[in-house]
Amino acid sequence: MYVQLKQRDMRRPPVNVSTLARMKKEREPIACLTAYDASFARLVDRSGVDLVLVGDSLGMVIQGHDTTVPVTVEDIIYHSRHVARALTHAFLVADMPFMSYSEPEQALDNAVRLMQEGAAMMVKLEGGEGQRRIVEHLARHDIPVCAHIGLRPQSVHKIGGFKVHGRDPSQAERMVTNARRLEEAGADVVLLECVPNELGKAIAEQCRVPVIGIGAGPDVDGQILVLYDMLGITQGPVPKFVRNFITAADDPLAACEAYVQAVKSGEYPAPEHCFS
Numbered sequence: 001m002y003v004q005l006k007q008r009d010m011r012r013p014p015v016n017v018s019t020l021a022r023m024k025k026e027r028e029p030i031a032c033l034t035a036y037d038a039s040f041a042r043l044v045d046r047s048g049v050d051l052v053l054v055g056d057s058l059g060m061v062i063q064g065h066d067t068t069v070p071v072t073v074e075d076i077i078y079h080s081r082h083v084a085r086a087l088t089h090a091f092l093v094a095d096m097p098f099m100s101y102s103e104p105e106q107a108l109d110n111a112v113r114l115m116q117e118g119a120a121m122m123v124k125l126e127g128g129e130g131q132r133r134i135v136e137h138l139a140r141h142d143i144p145v146c147a148h149i150g151l152r153p154q155s156v157h158k159i160g161g162f163k164v165h166g167r168d169p170s171q172a173e174r175m176v177t178n179a180r181r182l183e184e185a186g187a188d189v190v191l192l193e194c195v196p197n198e199l200g201k202a203i204a205e206q207c208r209v210p211v212i213g214i215g216a217g218p219d220v221d222g223q224i225l226v227l228y229d230m231l232g233i234t235q236g237p238v239p240k241f242v243r244n245f246i247t248a249a250d251d252p253l254a255a256c257e258a259y260v261q262a263v264k265s266g267e268y269p270a271p272e273h274c275f276s
């Protein structure tokens with residue numbers, strides 16, 4: 001019983017929502033990466049990452065699709081339960097796939113599956129203004145929620161491509177309001193993708209919960225990257241915010257350790273990874 005807990009190194013206790021809140025308060029940057037299988041998850045966990053996301057980016061980097069749209073709840077559960085077996089320290093978040101949270105009851109059923117079958121500790125959903133009632137419903141049932149705003153890849157066909165969000169002042173203002181409303185609805189973490197530095201800073205300052213950025217500049221509470229991008233496995237062009245950590249490392253573990261170190265010291269993201 002409780003094999004995973006027995007294996008845990010208590011000098012490095014498992015991260016939970018309180019740890020993340022404390023890190024924000026103490027201004028300790030939160031280092032996050034994605035993982036999709038047990039071998040990489042073990043390595044990422046060992047490198048000192050605080051949070052691991054089983055992202056629906058698996059649709060692109062594992063399954064070879066052009067977008068995250070085809071990913072299913074079954075896919076996330078499959079990968080999440082393998083990742084969960086390998087983690088002893090990092091907090092496990094699993095993505096709610098496209099159209100798996102369009103109504104409150106459907107969202108609750110799927111979130112429960114990600115937690116019970118996928119062993120996730122928090123679910124992430126792409127939180128447009130219409131998702132507040134979904135977040136509220138999940139929070140009312142004690143489901144920890146991460147609200148993903150800014151560029152929302154599941155909406156790529158509606159938006160017309162992967163692009164920077166919030167450059168227009170009125171759009172930026174709406175995004176700050178949306179972040180605060182999602183927080184009020186019960187989101188425990190906000191994830192902010194592809195926005196100008198200044199907007200990243202404003203949202204991190206105005207939210208009480210941790211704000212994790214990907215292409216959101218250096219002034220947020222933590223950083224996340226897709227593992228295959230930062231290890232140089234992804235072929236072809238990668239987004240501007242990606243830094244390849246394998247070129248200066250001896251092996252993937254050293255690359256992940258260098259990433260954690262760069263996030264904690266504030267060395268990553270550098271100006272060339274940011275949007276204005």
Ligand code: KIV
Pocket residue numbers: 034053054055056057058095148191214224226
């Ligand atoms: O699916 C994913 O990996 C994500 C990250 C890009 C944050 O949402």
